[in-house]
Amino acid sequence: MSEMLKGIGASDGVAVAKAYMLIEPDLSFTKTTVEDSEGEVSRLKAALAKATEEITAIREKAAATLGEEEAQVFDAHLMVLADPEMVGAVESNINDNKVNAESALKEVTDMFITMFESMEDNPYMQERAADIKDVTKRVISHLLNVKLPNPSMIDEEVIVIAHDLTPSDTAQLDRRFVKAFVTNIGGRTSHSAIMARSLEIPAVVGTMEITNSVVEDQLLAVNGITGEVIVEPTEEEQAVVNKAGEEYAAMKAEWDKLKDAQTVTADGKHFELAANIGTPKDLEGVNNNGGEAVGLYRTEFLYMDSPELPSEDAQFEAYKAVLEGMNGKPVVVRTMDIGGDKELPYLPLPHEMNPFLGYRALRISLVEDDMFRTQLRALLRASVYGQLRIMFPMVATLKEFRAAKAMLDEEKAKLIADGVAVADDIQVGIMIEIPAAAVIADKFAKEVDFFSVGTNDLIQYTMAADRMNERVSYLYQPYNPSILRLIKHVIDSAHAEGKWAGMCGEMAGDQTAVPLLVGLGLDEFSMSATSILKTRSLMKRLDSTKMAELADKAINDCDTAEEVVALVEEYTQ
Numbered sequence: 001m002s003e004m005l006k007g008i009g010a011s012d013g014v015a016v017a018k019a020y021m022l023i024e025p026d027l028s029f030t031k032t033t034v035e036d037s038e039g040e041v042s043r044l045k046a047a048l049a050k051a052t053e054e055i056t057a058i059r060e061k062a063a064a065t066l067g068e069e070e071a072q073v074f075d076a077h078l079m080v081l082a083d084p085e086m087v088g089a090v091e092s093n094i095n096d097n098k099v100n101a102e103s104a105l106k107e108v109t110d111m112f113i114t115m116f117e118s119m120e121d122n123p124y125m126q127e128r129a130a131d132i133k134d135v136t137k138r139v140i141s142h143l144l145n146v147k148l149p150n151p152s153m154i155d156e157e158v159i160v161i162a163h164d165l166t167p168s169d170t171a172q173l174d175r176r177f178v179k180a181f182v183t184n185i186g187g188r189t190s191h192s193a194i195m196a197r198s199l200e201i202p203a204v205v206g207t208m209e210i211t212n213s214v215v216e217d218q219l220l221a222v223n224g225i226t227g228e229v230i231v232e233p234t235e236e237e238q239a240v241v242n243k244a245g246e247e248y249a250a251m252k253a254e255w256d257k258l259k260d261a262q263t264v265t266a267d268g269k270h271f272e273l274a275a276n277i278g279t280p281k282d283l284e285g286v287n288n289n290g291g292e293a294v295g296l297y298r299t300e301f302l303y304m305d306s307p308e309l310p311s312e313d314a315q316f317e318a319y320k321a322v323l324e325g326m327n328g329k330p331v332v333v334r335t336m337d338i339g340g341d342k343e344l345p346y347l348p349l350p351h352e353m354n355p356f357l358g359y360r361a362l363r364i365s366l367v368e369d370d371m372f373r374t375q376l377r378a379l380l381r382a383s384v385y386g387q388l389r390i391m392f393p394m395v396a397t398l399k400e401f402r403a404a405k406a407m408l409d410e411e412k413a414k415l416i417a418d419g420v421a422v423a424d425d426i427q428v429g430i431m432i433e434i435p436a437a438a439v440i441a442d443k444f445a446k447e448v449d450f451f452s453v454g455t456n457d458l459i460q461y462t463m464a465a466d467r468m469n470e471r472v473s474y475l476y477q478p479y480n481p482s483i484l485r486l487i488k489h490v491i492d493s494a495h496a497e498g499k500w501a502g503m504c505g506e507m508a509g510d511q512t513a514v515p516l517l518v519g520l521g522l523d524e525f526s527m528s529a530t531s532i533l534k535t536r537s538l539m540k541r542l543d544s545t546k547m548a549e550l551a552d553k554a555i556n557d558c559d560t561a562e563e564v565v566a567l568v569e570e571y572t573q
């Protein structure tokens, strides 16, 4: 038997391929005195030449696969390598102080980095500091003869192994070659998992130790449905995994038949199945999977994918593309949700003890109000191209909602005064992802047009269990009666005011949660596009009156999440 690791199945599908280790190698060294400073300068020059060659190749690949704009970041890296002032200073340091090339380089670049980073109100220089850091790492890797991973250069079938993947790492993965990925940390709702589902790359996260259990090029079999990873699988084990893949493909073919069908329960009640997207490119997946709306457009990716603050026009084009691409179907655009695990290179945020409880999302927008108003104007201008709904993230208090809404109204009035066309039926709603807002949903319901429950965060804040931390993942309980009660209160409060309630957290596409949410009367379910058809198939088999009875019992009679799961099984057999 081969070694088997169990993690959390984060994106459906299977793969058998060899491992590609996407991990930071050890680049430590000691400072030494050298006699032959000329020899050190030659070592430095050779390493600079190799780094230049490598970055040029990466740049070409990035231009071909990601586009010229994305590739330009590497031009900045090449400029650092060719900067005579910087290189000259490193050479003088070697010659004057008789130190090895690694430490001479590090001392000089550290000085520049500190200087540039201290220019806090100059995002351009802050970015240069990040470029110098990157380049220094690469040159040191050549001086030490250690290989740095280059995920964008992958050109054969592999399974990527990493401690964690940032959203930008994930975006760089080429679906043609990356057959799956496996990480140490993360849960079903971490952003790498969400991206994996939208890219349709099978993934297992939260294995705790994959980076220590596997070496480069080792054969792996990954099952993203069960969360199993087999190291050096036998022929039989490979056959089992491949068979699971075939069964999954057959089931998927059945679901695909529902692409143009209505979403109705066995007793004829309609629910709206919407998709979560990160970029206009994801619309293809939404339409291929029969999405009835976009229930969450995470606009922060627009900011994260850009080397600088995206202009009003660039944002307008993206929002217009999504509205037009949905042909008049509703599109809920969430204003940017930066912070937590999502960073912007040009908006340095202070290091936080508890980033998920810190300065993020609407909290930033209300302070950086130029940035926020730019986004609001771009949205308002795009509103005439479809059915736009605007949603604010991480709202804790009514005062925050009113402040954000006031800015929106002001920008709208200004645009109209300037003769710009703006739709007059834009709904404005909020995410319910902070327990404080869920508890007084009845108050919010009087002022907003809709709610969308963000369970990814709502569960972590209610249970005080970090959504990224696999050690407390046992507490991350979507079916806990406490969570169900909050959701019920939110839905009932919306309905009491004649408003609608949706859900855009991952729970909306969770096959155990769907029967409960149908029973609670949730109006709109927004999920990874790849979950839509299986949910439509499930709903077809449910009776809404029976599910209402299930939800009632789950909330009133069950003490634990486990009891709720057992009850759902009983009701859906």
Ligand SMILES: C=C(OP(=O)(O)O)C(=O)O
Residues within 6 Å of the ligand: 296, 298, 337, 433, 453, 454, 455, 456, 457, 458, 504, 505, 506
């Ligand atoms: C949809 C949500 O937002 P995000 O996952 O982007 O934090 C959520 O919190 O449920």
Ligand SMILES: [Mg+2]
Residues within 6 Å of the ligand: 433, 454, 456, 457
């Ligand atoms: Mg959230």
